[in-house]
Structures are given as structure tokens and as C-alpha cells.
Amino acid sequence: MTQFDQSMQFRAPDAHHETAAASPWVQRFSALIRDGGEVLDFACGSGRHARWLAQHGCRVEAVDRNADALRALSGIERVRVTQADLEAGDWIYAGRQFDAVVVTNYLFRPRFEALLDTVRHGGVLIYETFMHGNAQFGRPSSPDFLLAPGELLQRCMNGWQVVAFEQGIVSVPRPAAIQRICAVRGTDAAMTLP
Numbered sequence: 001m002t003q004f005d006q007s008m009q010f011r012a013p014d015a016h017h018e019t020a021a022a023s024p025w026v027q028r029f030s031a032l033i034r035d036g037g038e039v040l041d042f043a044c045g046s047g048r049h050a051r052w053l054a055q056h057g058c059r060v061e062a063v064d065r066n067a068d069a070l071r072a073l074s075g076i077e078r079v080r081v082t083q084a085d086l087e088a089g090d091w092i093y094a095g096r097q098f099d100a101v102v103v104t105n106y107l108f109r110p111r112f113e114a115l116l117d118t119v120r121h122g123g124v125l126i127y128e129t130f131m132h133g134n135a136q137f138g139r140p141s142s143p144d145f146l147l148a149p150g151e152l153l154q155r156c157m158n159g160w161q162v163v164a165f166e167q168g169i170v171s172v173p174r175p176a177a178i179q180r181i182c183a184v185r186g187t188d189a190a191m192t193l194p
């Protein structure tokens with residue numbers, strides 16, 4: 001298990017203290033999503049990102065298996081809610097692609113490649129979740145739920161332009177070891193950095 005020393009600590013400049021707030025990483029890189037684009041908020045929970053993205057003009061498909069959590073999203077303009085088990089049964093996004101896919105605090109490796117395929121050419125992947133080293137802070141602590149060092153970068157090595165990648169220890173919204181990436185599908189996309 002990788003441990004990080006103090007020199008690797010960083011703090012998002014505009015980080016929020018409530019976990020209900022949209023992640024600053026998602027907010028920042030959502031600027032790369034085309035106006036009015038269709039976004040998949042994957043394993044959305046109660047939909048902090050679906051809500052934020054819809055408020056900023058995106059059309060959002062918010063999917064999770066937890067019906068109670070999804071109830072918080074009912075009736076929100078531009079948000080379509082889907083309840084599904086994303087780890088069992090048929091892959092419900094076969095043949096579907098989005099202008100952006102947002103994943104936070106969730107990892108299920110067996111469907112990682114299928115998930116990447118839901119990003120259309122020129123579309124944006126915004127991913128942020130826990131990584132090895134997080135066990136010292138609490139859960140998740142199982143390797144199944146923790147990214148390996150550099151894993152998101154490795155997974156976007158071919159066919160993606162990596163716009164930004166970070167890994168290390170954060171102090172807000174609570175101490176955690178996290179990894180995050182923003183990548184655009186295709187190697188010929190020209191973009192203005194947010």
C-alpha cells in the first residue's frame with residue numbers, strides 16, 4: 001500500500017466543506033463539456049453533480065441503484081433518473097454515448113472499459129475517487145474500491161488526451177487519499193483549458 005508524505009498533500013483552492021456540494025474538480029472541468037451536452041452521472045447517489053450540471057445547462061442522466069438516494073433528484077429540470085444495478089445483469093449503456101461522463105467516489109473495475117466506451121469521441125471523462133493509501137483515513141479501505149497509483153492515467157493512456165491528473169492526500173471535505181482525472185476522448189481534440 002502506498003503512503004503519501006506531507007510533501008504530496010494538496011488542497012483544492014476552492015474546496016467545499018460539505019460533501020453535498022459538487023466536487024471542485026467536477027465543477028472546474030465541466031467547463032469542457034459542450035453547451036447543453038448530455039452527461040452521464042454514474043453511480044450518482046443523491047445527485048450532487050447531476051443537480052449542479054443541470055443547473056449549468058447540461059442534460060443529465062443520473063444513474064444509481066439506490067432508489068432512496070435518487071428520490072432527491074425527482075422533478076429536477078434536465079435530469080433523467082435511472083435506477084439500475086451497474087455491476088450485475090446486462091450493461092444498460094451498450095451502444096450509448098454521452099458528451100461527458102462524471103464518476104465520483106465509485107469504482108467497479110470489471111466494467112471500467114465499458115464505462116469509458118460511453119464517452120463519445122471529443123467527449124469528456126471527469127473521474128475522482130479514492131486510491132491506495134486511503135485505509136489510514138477510514139473507508140473505503142478494500143483494494144477493490146481503491147485505485148492503484150497512477151491507475152486512471154494508465155487507463156486513459158490510449159485514445160485519450162489527458163487534460164489533468166492528480167493523486168495524493170486531500171484534507172477537505174475530509175482527509176482522504178484520492179486520484180482524479182479529466183480526459184477528452186480522441187487525440188485530435190483541441191480545447192481551451194478551464
Ligand SMILES: C[S@@+](CC[C@H](N)C(=O)[O-])C[C@H]1O[C@@H](n2cnc3c(N)ncnc32)[C@H](O)[C@@H]1O
Binds near residue numbers: 046
Ligand atoms: C459513495 S457514493 C457516491 C455518490 C456520488 N457519486 C457522489 O460522489 O456524491 C457511491 C454510490 O454508488 C452506488 N452504487 C454502489 N454499487 C452500485 C451498483 N452495483 N449499481 C449502481 N449503483 C451502485 C451507491 O448506491 C452510492 O450511491
